[in-house]
Structure formats: C-alpha cells, structure tokens
Amino acid sequence: MSTISVIEGSMAVAQAVKACRPGVIAAYPISPQTHIVEFLSQFVADNEMDTKYVRVDAEFSAASAVYGSSATGVRSYTASSSQGLLLMSEVLYAMAGTRLPVVLTGVNRTVSAPITIQPDHQDTMALRDTGLIQLHVENSQEAYATHIQAFKLAEDHDILLPVMVCMDGWILTHSFEPVKLEDQEKVDEFLPPFVPKYRLDTKNPLTYGAYADDEVPEFRLMMHFAQERAKEKIEKIAREYEAKFGDYFGGLIDTYRCDDAEIVMVAMGSVIGTLKDAVDKLRKENIKVGVLKVRSYRPFPGEEILSAVKGAKMVAVLDKSLSVGQGGPLATDVKAALANKQAPPVLGCIAGMGGRDMSMVLIREIIEKSQKAITTGKIPDIEYIALKRQYLE
Amino acid sequence: MKEIRIHGRGGQGSVVTAELFAIAAHQSGRYSQAFPYLGGGGERRGAPVQAFTRIDDKPIRIRSKIYEPDYVIVSDTTLIKLVDVTAGVKPGGMVIVNTEKDPMALGLPKELDIRTINATQIAVEKIGRPIMNTALMGAFAAFTGEFDIESIKAAISQKFSGAIVDKNVAAAVAAYEQVKSR
Numbered sequence A: 001m002s003t004i005s006v007i008e009g010s011m012a013v014a015q016a017v018k019a020c021r022p023g024v025i026a027a028y029p030i031s032p033q034t035h036i037v038e039f040l041s042q043f044v045a046d047n048e049m050d051t052k053y054v055r056v057d058a059e060f061s062a063a064s065a066v067y068g069s070s071a072t073g074v075r076s077y078t079a080s081s082s083q084g085l086l087l088m089s090e091v092l093y094a095m096a097g098t099r100l101p102v103v104l105t106g107v108n109r110t111v112s113a114p115i116t117i118q119p120d121h122q123d124t125m126a127l128r129d130t131g132l133i134q135l136h137v138e139n140s141q142e143a144y145a146t147h148i149q150a151f152k153l154a155e156d157h158d159i160l161l162p163v164m165v166c167m168d169g170w171i172l173t174h175s176f177e178p179v180k181l182e183d184q185e186k187v188d189e190f191l192p193p194f195v196p197k198y199r200l201d202t203k204n205p206l207t208y209g210a211y212a213d214d215e216v217p218e219f220r221l222m223m224h225f226a227q228e229r230a231k232e233k234i235e236k237i238a239r240e241y242e243a244k245f246g247d248y249f250g251g252l253i254d255t256y257r258c259d260d261a262e263i264v265m266v267a268m269g270s271v272i273g274t275l276k277d278a279v280d281k282l283r284k285e286n287i288k289v290g291v292l293k294v295r296s297y298r299p300f301p302g303e304e305i306l307s308a309v310k311g312a313k314m315v316a317v318l319d320k321s322l323s324v325g326q327g328g329p330l331a332t333d334v335k336a337a338l339a340n341k342q343a344p345p346v347l348g349c350i351a352g353m354g355g356r357d358m359s360m361v362l363i364r365e366i367i368e369k370s371q372k373a374i375t376t377g378k379i380p381d382i383e384y385i386a387l388k389r390q391y392l393e
Numbered sequence B: 001m002k003e004i005r006i007h008g009r010g011g012q013g014s015v016v017t018a019e020l021f022a023i024a025a026h027q028s029g030r031y032s033q034a035f036p037y038l039g040g041g042g043e044r045r046g047a048p049v050q051a052f053t054r055i056d057d058k059p060i061r062i063r064s065k066i067y068e069p070d071y072v073i074v075s076d077t078t079l080i081k082l083v084d085v086t087a088g089v090k091p092g093g094m095v096i097v098n099t100e101k102d103p104m105a106l107g108l109p110k111e112l113d114i115r116t117i118n119a120t121q122i123a124v125e126k127i128g129r130p131i132m133n134t135a136l137m138g139a140f141a142a143f144t145g146e147f148d149i150e151s152i153k154a155a156i157s158q159k160f161s162g163a164i165v166d167k168n169v170a171a172a173v174a175a176y177e178q179v180k181s182r
Helices: A009-019 A034-045 A059-071 A082-097 A140-155 A184-190 A216-245 A271-284 A302-309 A329-338 A360-376 B014-027 B119-126 B133-144 B149-159 B163-180
Strands: A003-008 A024-027 A052-055 A076-080 A103-108 A133-136 A163-168 A176-181 A253-256 A263-267 A289-294 A296-298 A314-319 A346-350 B002-009 B031-037 B048-056 B071-074 B094-098 B113-117
Touching: A003 A009, A003 B014, A009 A034, A009 A140, A009 A163, A009 A176, A024 A034, A024 A059, A034 A052, A034 A076, A052 A059, A059 A076, A059 A082, A076 A082, A082 A216, A103 A140, A133 A140, A133 A216, A140 A163, A140 A176, A140 A184, A140 A216, A176 B014, A184 A216, A216 A296, A253 A271, A253 A302, A263 A271, A263 A302, A263 A329, A263 A360, A271 A289, A271 A360, A289 A302, A302 A329, A314 A329, A314 A360, A329 A346, A346 A360, B002 B014, B014 B031, B014 B048, B014 B133, B014 B149, B071 B133, B094 B133, B113 B133, B113 B163, B119 B133, B119 B163, B133 B149, B133 B163, B149 B163
Parallel strands: A024 A052, A024 A076, A076 A103, A103 A163, A133 A163, A263 A289, A263 A314, A314 A346, B002 B071, B071 B094, B094 B113
Antiparallel strands: A003 A176, A133 A296, A176 B031, A253 A289, B002 B048, B031 B048
C-alpha cells in the first residue's frame, strides 16, 4: 500500500532515492541540500538501505566517488547546491562525456557573491552545457516521482547520461506537505536493477576517460543525440509512471489554461503552483493567461513550447537567474526556439533572483508589463520585476 | 484557505509548530503546507524567524510567503519591537501572543483581536523546559476552533517519540483547557 503523510520535501527526495536502491551515495552537506543527505545517511546507518554511503571532504570528491562507482556498474546518487554544484562541475562534464548514468539532485540556491542561502536558479544554469539532463520540479510529490523516473531515464541504453533533478531550495526542500510514498515492490517493478552497457571489470578490462583528438566533435555530438532521444523517453517514462502510480506532472512541459491564453507565462520549478493560482485569479478578472511549465530544461523542448504558445499574443518568460551580459537564460532559449517561426513575441522577465519572494504582486507586475508590451508593441530586451532601485544607487 | 504566520526566534520551535499544524490538518482530512523563512544567514539560534502554515479543503499550490494571514502567533514578545508582527492580518483575523501580560498592554493595534496565553509557564510546568510551541498549539486550537485537541495530540504523537510525547501532549491540553475555562 502506498502511504500519504505530511513530510518535508527533503524527506520526499530521500524516500524516493531509498526506493531506487542505489549501491553508492557520496555527498558533502551544504544548505539547503543538507536534509536530503542527512536522511539518506540515517537510512544507511539504520540498515534500511543496502548502500555504501561515502563521506567525502568536498563536492569534487563526492562527484568523483559516484563517477567511479557508476563506472563499475553500480547505481549511484549525489546531491548538492550552489557553490557545491560548481565545485562538482569539472567532474560533471567528465561524467556526462563518459556517459555515466548518475542521478543527482541540484537543490537550487544562489551563487556567491553576495553570499546568501536563498534560492534561485543560477547554480544549475551554470551547469547548463555539461551534458546533464536537467529536470525541474514543482512540488514535493513531483520531486519524489521525478527522482524515480530519473534513474530509469539515465540508465536507458539509448540515453546513458547523468540526470540532475533541480528543485528550489527551502521553498521545496524545507516545505512540509502531504506526499504519497509508493510501495517498494511497485517501485522495483518500475525500476529494475541497473544493467550497465559497459563497466569497469578486471576480467574484461577497458578504459574510461581515454585520450582523444580527432574523435572529440563526434563524442560531444553523440551526447547531443542522446539528449534528442531523451525528449521522447522523458514523456514515455512520465506516462509509464502515471500508468503504474497514477501521477503525471508533465513530460517535457506541462500546460495550465494555455489553450485560449493571450499571455502565456513560461517558468520552471516551485513558482509554477503560485502561477496557477494567479492564473485562476486573473481569469476571474477576464485576463486570459496561462502557465507553461518547462519540466525538462535540458533537453530543451523548443517544439513543444512553440506548439503550446503559438496562439498567444505574448510569451512572458520568468527567469530566476541572469546570464550577465545577455539576460535570462530561459528567455534566451525560448526566443531561440521561436525564432524564424510563426510565433508570438517574447518578454523576458527577471524575477525571483536571490529568493525574492514570487508573490501575487510580482505576478501582477509581469502581467501588466506584458499587457503594456502588447498594447504598445514595444518589447524591452529585459524586464526587471520588483526591482528595488535604491540598491542600484 | 486559512493561513497562519508564526513569529519566533531560532531554536524556539516555530518551524516545528508550523509542521505540527500541517500534520494536524492532514489528520483531520484537510490539505496543508508548512514552510519556514530563514533570513539573514539562516538557521541561527535567537534570530527572528517566520514559519507559515496553509490549510485548505483542496490541494495547495501557492508557495509565496503569507502576507495576509488569518492568524498570527507571536512566540516571543521581544519580537514586537523588531518585527511588524501584525502586518497584513485579515479583517476578523486573530493574533495570539505568548505572554503573561494583558492583550491591551502589548502596544499592538487596538482594532485587532489579540489573545494571550502564558505558554512559556505551561511549558516549564509540563515539559520542564521553556519550549512553548505545543502549549501555543493547544491555545490556538481553543481560541480559533480550527483544530480539535485530538488532532493536535495526534500530530504530536506522530512527530515525536518517547517520553516527550506525553509531556508535550500535557502542555497542549493544559493550554487548551486554560483557554476553554476562561
């Protein structure tokens, strides 16, 4: 029997990872990831998991340890945030290039400076081009489901890439809400043991991380092709999860009241629920708005976004990070996906960086700026939402 | 939807209180969400913290902070000078303060419905430590009628184990009965 109880988002992730039976977990604690790995190390210490938990001196070592264990054919997991994820980044490039199906949780937190523990998407955005598949989640139940889906996706022989499940720190990891935990037996049926395509084996020696010159472009391209194949697999696995457990949170994207929407707000992560409530409120005022959740940031679902927004008058993209010198990375990707197509214009909005609360007031500001852009036909390169001008002086 | 905002200091159990309210709501067949706001560098003992609980008959999607609470709980009166604890309280809302003082002696806006309970004293008597959150929960149940005392007791039993369960249940019940007998 599945059970529903009020638990912390971090516990939902820890329970999902436990149910996936990884052989190795290596992690170094950093807020707001800490509770996840504390719960997991407790499970291991209490013999609730048959897992080697490797305590390491830093995140570079955590990523290196799961790189090694995954290469020997063992299901492996890690998690980090902010500076910790960045310290992993060299290893994550190697992990993706070596096609190791590690699953990690990227608990989103602002990157220093200035130093803060508040959540935004700057950290996982910095890992955009590693080759990791990146899936963003909206609530604790989706975090639970997506970790189970992530192992299945990563270990698929057509994919073989690390998958990072991104979740907003504090807002999700430290929220308590009802979460349904599934039967171990059913999870085992959904996610059979990891069958490596290749692995380090003394009886059948091979080399991981060999030197290459001429083959480099094709190696990188093959990662890209695997991500292209992942587009279909992400949707397929989400539907298989639905068939098994009854829950569906979207495949590459999910949409809410977009069909006749004049303004579609595009966003990722924990703000999606707040946006859905805002849409219901605004629709009562006869403002036709909808929400498009980007669930898979890499691979990027350009075609799916185009088909969902093509009837709108404005696409307002919410970015919780800033590519300094360019703008919001999500808005940049959406603009690229809609370029040279019959598509509505895109208004890139920077909102919620450094944990600035995504309140109804901010969402109204986004809608008002979108309406103004529709009426005037003037679309600024970037809109800054809830800007506090006193700090600029 | 009913929204509760708790003002406390790091280490006083404000986040646990919010969590226990969420569990109690779930126990009584409602949806709930609880979360903290840890500003100014995080989880420091003594620093002002806020914790929030939402309760509804349908699944809860919104995740912004609570700006217009139905109920405010103030765990520590020294916060009143530092934080605008009554900001945005809904008309008809209620503010519950942990103090031995009279509601009118707190310097809070007179038009608000302010109730007081000496939860610290109850906690010292029943638990042996000034951890006042479960006593505040008992008082909250009696003042607001949002929870029956059984669901508060069930939440405490689910969250804790061992001897502290009985002590915290005793604190919650004592506060509940003290309010009911007024």
